[in-house]
Amino acid sequence: MPKIxxxxxxxxxxxxxxxDLAFLLVTFFMLSASFRSSEPVDVDIPTSIxxxxxxxxxxxxxxxxxxxxxxxxxxxxxxxxxxxxxxxKYQIGFNEExxxxxxxxxxxxxxxxxxxxxxxxxxxxxxxxxxxxxxxADSTANAGDNQLKxxxxxxxxxxxxxxxxxxxxxxxxxxxxxxxxxKPKFILRVDSKTLYVHAAKVIDVFxxxxxxxxxxxxxxxxxxx
Amino acid sequence: xSEIAEGGGNDQHKGxxxxxxxxxxxxxxxxxDLAFLLLTFFVLxxxxxxxKVMSLVYPAKLDPNAPPVEQPKINNAITFLxxxxxxxxxxxxxYPENSPGPKGPTKLEETDFGTKGVRKLLATKNxxxxxxxxxxxxxxxKEQIAxxxxxxxxxxxxxxxxxxxxxxxxxxxxxxxxFIDLVxxxxxAEIGVIAPVELMPSEFSLIKSKIK
Numbered sequence: 001m002p003k004i005x006x007x008x009x010x011x012x013x014x015x016x017x018x019x020d021l022a023f024l025l026v027t028f029f030m031l032s033a034s035f036r037s038s039e040p041v042d043v044d045i046p047t048s049i050x051x052x053x054x055x056x057x058x059x060x061x062x063x064x065x066x067x068x069x070x071x072x073x074x075x076x077x078x079x080x081x082x083x084x085x086x087x088x089k090y091q092i093g094f095n096e097e098x099x100x101x102x103x104x105x106x107x108x109x110x111x112x113x114x115x116x117x118x119x120x121x122x123x124x125x126x127x128x129x130x131x132x133x134x135x136x137a138d139s140t141a142n143a144g145d146n147q148l149k150x151x152x153x154x155x156x157x158x159x160x161x162x163x164x165x166x167x168x169x170x171x172x173x174x175x176x177x178x179x180x181x182x183k184p185k186f187i188l189r190v191d192s193k194t195l196y197v198h199a200a201k202v203i204d205v206f207x208x209x210x211x212x213x214x215x216x217x218x219x220x221x222x223x224x225x
Numbered sequence: 226x227s228e229i230a231e232g233g234g235n236d237q238h239k240g241x242x243x244x245x246x247x248x249x250x251x252x253x254x255x256x257x258d259l260a261f262l263l264l265t266f267f268v269l270x271x272x273x274x275x276x277k278v279m280s281l282v283y284p285a286k287l288d289p290n291a292p293p294v295e296q297p298k299i300n301n302a303i304t305f306l307x308x309x310x311x312x313x314x315x316x317x318x319x320y321p322e323n324s325p326g327p328k329g330p331t332k333l334e335e336t337d338f339g340t341k342g343v344r345k346l347l348a349t350k351n352x353x354x355x356x357x358x359x360x361x362x363x364x365x366x367k368e369q370i371a372x373x374x375x376x377x378x379x380x381x382x383x384x385x386x387x388x389x390x391x392x393x394x395x396x397x398x399x400x401x402x403x404f405i406d407l408v409x410x411x412x413x414a415e416i417g418v419i420a421p422v423e424l425m426p427s428e429f430s431l432i433k434s435k436i437k
Contacts, residue, residue: 015253026267030267033270033271048277048279049409049413050412054275054278055278187278192402194400195398196395196399197397200395203283204286210285215281218405
């Protein structure tokens, strides 16, 4: 019987293809990763079968489990206009730096009085900021301090204006835009554990402003077949 | 792991002196380790599903100064009453204790959020729209009708008299999860008219007596 020759040499495997693949995947995930902007509250959103993605031009109201209300708007230009209008109404001065910071801020939930101080904070400190949320009142109570109504009302107008500009711009570029896509949409981000009565009060504020078409943020679940 | 160090023993068994042939290979192990570490990190932190939105049209608020309008009689309607993780319903008009209808005062039925509960209930109650959807869906699959025709037929069916209309009322303990779960079920059952409305005090006391 011939001797079985054991091949000499190192038992190494060529790992190059594996490394190539590993780096390819790393690159893919790094580039596709989008880091969430830090929100002042963490919200556990409910699930639904809806597959409609979040539109572009939005006003977003977050309601946390305790019923605190936070406001956010997508368009930086409209936010600038909104803050100027709100400052005028509530007689609170903002400097140019604060307006600039405001236009790139994430959700906020504080009263108009607290707002300048809140804007000056570092993003990490904002999370610890103790706030009762944006004050609001439904139409049944004597509507004294309904700041949420003003935020929504001025925000809607500012977003309408910026949407209009974007629409005209798209039209001038020879596209065929749908005017509806540029209108601001109203989105409610509610926690699963938020009592519906809290949400209903905020919805009442919208309805008082004759804004009846609302959207709820949900994460997708599979539809039954 | 990738490379077993050779050399060392090489230059012993040949008498001739040779320039030492060193391997041109680099040990890639640390790099690979790092690559996989990063890969694991990004895979685990990646969020694939962007949040979606579910739209819901609320009924317009009535002008308090306007003269009161006679409420139209709703036929083929079902009213859901939500409490904490509980769901009750009654069909048709509401008759409180003190003014009972032809069949006496309204009694609440209980159901649950499962597939055998509210989904089955809605599927039987809204059979008209669902069967229409099935008929036209089959036609669409066979390419007998266009997409737009299909959508038109569905929205017509939803507006039909035979289609179920749903009212949602919530008490002070119902969570948003309960509400959205129910609306989700209504969307699954292809309900066209969904109206979240305010709870009446008589209905509230009815829920309370039911929970106890």
